[in-house]
Amino acid sequence: MIPSPAPVGRTPVLPHLHLHLEPEERKRRELGMPGRDFGDRHLFFEAHRVDRADAVPVTAQDLRRFLADVHTEQREQGVDHAELRVSPRRFLRDGMTWQEFTDTVQDCLAHLRAPVVRAVLLVNRDSPAPFLAMVTERIAELPPVFTGVDLAGDEIPHPDVRPAVPLFRAAADSGLGRTVHAGEFGPEEHIWRTLDVLGAQRIGHGVSAATSSALLRRMARDGILLEVSLTSNVALGAVPGPAAHPLPAFLEAGVPVAFNSDVPLHTGRTLNDELRLAADALGASPEVIRDLQSRAARHCFTRRPPAHSGSPSSPPATSAYG
């Protein structure tokens, strides 16, 4: 069920592949504001609406500080490669230009070591078409600390991923990795679509993948990594408890997994907490879990120039779901 230990001599690495910046939550804490209740999916996405009248504004200075804070937090966890989801729209709403936003992220992350922190550009499923078009047009110019793109947000009211096809195609053509939050609250079909329509290489959460052995076989065959976040899935009601999480089915099917803290400010859990929880859920030793996590390093997004335009890395133009 759990893959046998990695060959001796491989570089040890503790990657952390799915971690949100949580800018508003960081700012609220700095201001001493009360915590918010995220007991379920509705409350979580309602609180994250970017058009809320009571949203706490964030500045370029905040962004700089938050990026430095994430680096310190991940260093304390012993992480050596972190991939941080950064969503531009909150910062653009509060006055930054696109160029300022991307330059600031580049400037703050480029020199960091132990861990290296790379940015995954998060675009929300509910993004208006002009915003998606603007991001798509600028994907090729993203500075090098951006190594991937992610489609996130509430998949229940926004199940259609087709509006993101041009963005994901541009990302593939620019050598960026592609991941999608899917099958966290929605059915297996949402995961099939992200694979077939968007050409996703990793899936955020993907809880419902376990309802389809055909889908698990596909993911194992194609080496699609599932970004697993046990505490977050329980906290938002995607699964009733850690013991009910389909993680064992993922491993049984040979699907690559990585453990993640996802929204550590919301849950109060670190990556090491998640590794311990995974060991408990699987009845496995800490060493086995760390080995699994280190295997996820081969799914890190490192930006490579694509071999040629229209290469196999480009997502398919059409599909059964297209």
Ligand SMILES: CNc1ncnc2c1ncn2[C@@H]1O[C@H](COP(=O)(O)O)[C@@H](O)[C@H]1O
């Ligand atoms: C917990 N599981 C999740 N599932 C789906 N989407 C999520 C998410 N966690 C966060 N997001 C999405 O990422 C955006 C981050 O933008 P901020 O900069 O905070 O505004 C949120 O808007 C939320 O929709």
